[in-house]
Amino acid sequence: MIEPTSTSLWPLLMTSMRRATRRPFQYVLFVLGVALGVAMMVSVDLANGSATKAFQLSTDAITGRATHRLVSGPGGIDQELYVQLRRELGYTNSAPLVDGYVNIPEFGDQPFRLFGVDPFAEPPFRSYLGGVGAGDGGPGQFNPNALTTFLSEPNSLFVLSSLAAENGIPLGGEITLDRAGEMTTVTIAGLLDPQDESNQRALSGIVFADISTAQEILRMQGKLTTIDLIIEDEADQAAIEAILPDGVRLENTAASSNAIQQMTAAFELNLTALSLLALLVGMFLIYNTVTFSVVQRRPMFAILRCLGVTGGQLFQLILVEAVILSLLGSLIGLVLGVILGRSLIVLITQTINSFYFVVNVRSVIVDPWSLGKGVFFGVAAALIASFFPALEAYRTTPGSGLRRSTLESKVEGLLPKLFGAWIILCAIGAGLLALPGRNLIVAFAGLFAILIGFALVTPPVTVTLMNWAVRPMNALFGAIGRMAPRDITRSLSRTSVAIAALMTAVSVIVGVSIMIGSFRGTVVQWLDQTLQADIFISPTSATANRVEGSLNPEVVSALTEWEGVTASSTARVVQVFSPQFDRPITVAGVNGDVSQGQRPYAWLPDGWDHDDVWNALATGDGVILSEPLVLREELSYPPEPITLETNQGAVDFPVVAVMYDYSSDQGMIWMGSDNYQAKWNDTEISTIALFIDENGNPDDMVDDMRRTFAGRQDLVINSNRSLRETSIDIFDQTFAITSALRLLATIVAFIGVLSALMSLQLERKRELGVLRATGMTLRQMWQLSFLETGLMGLVAGLIAIPTGFVLAWVLIYVINVRSFGWTLQMDLQPAYFLQALAVALVAALLAAIYPSFKLGQMIIASAIRSD
């Protein structure tokens, strides 16, 4: 063999280009596989990133240059503390803030942060008030009149100029602030026109008011939400800490915003994992097409080897092709991903708003890093998937000639190894899942190992199933029926990959469907058990699933003394800081249980029953923890007392029970209302549950109550039934993103498999030509195609059932518990499996139509002529 004088790949690439123009289909498939996988990944990444970025920007804009802040429990900080800071310590690097959430119907009824500031204290912290324009002059032109109005006129607001313009509100125009149903008409006294893009974005979810206006609108007279501080040395910090009353805490701004962001980490990781599954399916498609391209070019490669091209050059050729095509696919994927991301962001924001924190995301922030990551993964996936086919090309010997069976015989030799790989990967997966701790990435690695294991076992299982199928197929369809399974086995190197891809996609559908279904079933059952009261009243709030504000005391007494009401249970729901977990946690001060003893407990002290627990709550310091809190914080049983920051300083509360709860993955704590009121000096009521006498009709009573309180928009009155419906709606809304991703995964798989099977059929042109030449009718050819793809779909569907089940098991018992701390009852319904079979079969059968049609039109003579 003569060593080539030039190592340039160019001449070889020219052959690829010629091939691409003559047989574009394979290349299109490759590009599509990459594009779809990358699109999924990028869209989820962008949507996650946009939500995070929006949160971060608004947090940064709001935090400004503050390094620390003073915060307190419910009810806020007495403003005297600020006056003391200024007058006694002379601490000028301090700024008082009063803020809360309001809905603004004129601005698309989104939640906005009403940010009340003292402009005199602001300069060291935030600079945007300097850019208040009159809306007519140039940007950033200072308008003292606007500031005068802002300070001295009640209900004056500054908003972002582009926000006002988008919604057609002029300077001096009026908008409505809906704070938990209480409407306030406010005037736009000034327009903020920050010069840089990120401030524009950051301020788009914020409206500014003078601190006096904010106190009035948010009903926080005499109180502050936080006091921002810039602390540069420890002496200052010590001086400030020395004057802090009990219940007020100094926190580091970076640490706290980080902690808030951490809340969504598990949620976002779950979405990312789901999007990676799409890339995995994409990899199968790529592997399939590259293998094809190598097999088909084997004769040419053999000739090239004769001409002195080295195996290494062929190896390079395949990989360079993969890089070029995957780059093209990735670019298309990026475009698709950005478009898709726009829709996903809406769903993600919905979930974040109901479960975690309020974020107002108005657009996808296209982060170059996300795009770069998408391209990287697209190319990397293509290279990995092309590696084995490239190796195959490398091993081409000049004499290997036209024998296609080489590869197939190799695959057959691989079968036992693949079986072994399945066992090893499943063992690795199980091992990873069994590792102690709450690491989600490890859990997902385990999940992926198992999934890949099942994909690898597809070829041996296919062979076995096809061997079994020969006899019954023969009985049913005769010779054609006998041919179909044998054809599949014979081209196993390609058929099995298509089957594996289809199987993986379908198993994801099965797994995720079982998980969502089980989740929903568990929540429905939990609602049935715990919501035993007849009527529920809460204040309206800016977002679903979040209790904000409190009920008017007159309303509370009117409702509890309503005719026909036999008993009532009230709750005060607030966020309280836990020094033990170094984060805020939801605490409910309750009198009485709304479940009337029906509630299931995850843990009770030995010998205790429901009544013991609630007596301990009513008469003592005892608290109940929610199961997610125990799991999240990795508490052991029996739980040690829980430390919370109260108005009397840090207090330890003994734990008297752990109960299931699906309302928050951050965890919750319940305590007796007397206990709560004593520790936090807060007698407000957030929600009431009413029990009515047996003869009463809750729906009628709800109507009566609504009529009586018709003028009050700050009340939500629900019957038991409607509350359950609302709760399920929130659940469904929350899972909208997961369902959407499942749907996307299905579509990706469907398109991918469709095209893979299609190419498989199209590549049989010569073989079918021979069959046609030897007397096969068109009808028989159609039959053969359908039988083959149908069998492949069936095999994929069958393997997807156990795989999907294992996936569901892992999702429910490992991933969910680690991500959210929720224990779910697995709920298996035949529908999930039938659906999987149906998807696999339909995809497979559809894939036969176009090739059969195309092959039907072929000229037999030209088909059997050797290329």
Added chain:
Amino acid sequence: MKRTLIFVAVIAVAIAGYFFYQSQSAVAVPAAASVTEFLSGESSDAFARATVPNNIEFPRDLGSHPDYQTEWWYYTGNLKDETGREFGYQFTIFRQAMAPESERTADESEWRTSQIWFAHFAISDIEDGEFYAFEKFSRGAAGLAGATAEPYHVWIEDWQVEEQADGRVHMTADAGEIALDLMLTQTRPPVLHGLGGLSQKGPTEGNASYYYSLIDQTSVGTVRIKDETFSVEGHSWKDHEYSTSVLEEGATGWDWVSLQFDNNAKNALMLFQIRRDDGSVQPESSASWIESDGSNSYLKAEDFELEITDWWTSDATGIEYPAGWRLTIPEIDLELTGSPKMNNQELVVSAVYWEGAVEFEGTLAGEPVTAEGYFELTGYTAP
């Protein structure tokens, strides 16, 4: 004193500038451009005006007068440590109403106010030729800033002047590296300027202020400059003035001076001169010649002559300020020449003006005298 005119402008500039200067580099220009808008924005008709002589009463009028748009408590003083090292200080708390006070409603926030308070604090370290100036802003609400008559207390956050149980007044201003802590003892009855405290600034009725001074207050305490703390003694001069819209059209600025003489009669002089855009002096400019018992003679513009003998140009702003004077008051046979104890006593905060320690010498009725005090120069602009 007479700072009224320009002071209203200074205040407006200051307020505007304060909000502006954090965001953009150009501080003065856009802010100054909007001053007239700011001043014309709020009708001053709704505020009370100074029109009645002999209207000031003590201690009632030591506190704040929110019915008037503008008010200040203005302390200046000349101090020395035991080695004779000289210092000057200025500590002023201003109040400016954006709108007249309205009735408070039941659920109104305690932060709601139309009163803006701010303070200027400056120390002149004569020996080192260093000048330090600071400012502070606050709303007149929630207890952050205010003034009461009984006990006398004027404060903006931790900068304050507060009457003690023994009747002395404790002044504290701490700007971090620089701080002042003085105990002031009153030595004479208050001086009512103009006509029984009604100090006319222009021909229009109401273009005047209520204006009294507590002069020659014995001052003992400390001046802290970075790591050094100096025990000091000296005398302070307090002006308290409140008014609404005092300046006539065409007024461009003023020169004001307070002097404490070292003669046996312990004479003192307050003089202000409002400059007009045509180069003339506002005829209502006036002076008070004060005797040791606090009685004073009201001198009109035609009774004195203030001649500028030297100029100094600020490196920081390029503004040219008078830096030497010859003052003649024939009626009392006073002839003085004077100059700043150091040239750079220019405040460059939200507002820009010159306020500094000065010394004068000359003859009074043929006898040699010396005097020291403070000079204020406003409305000067860069060429």
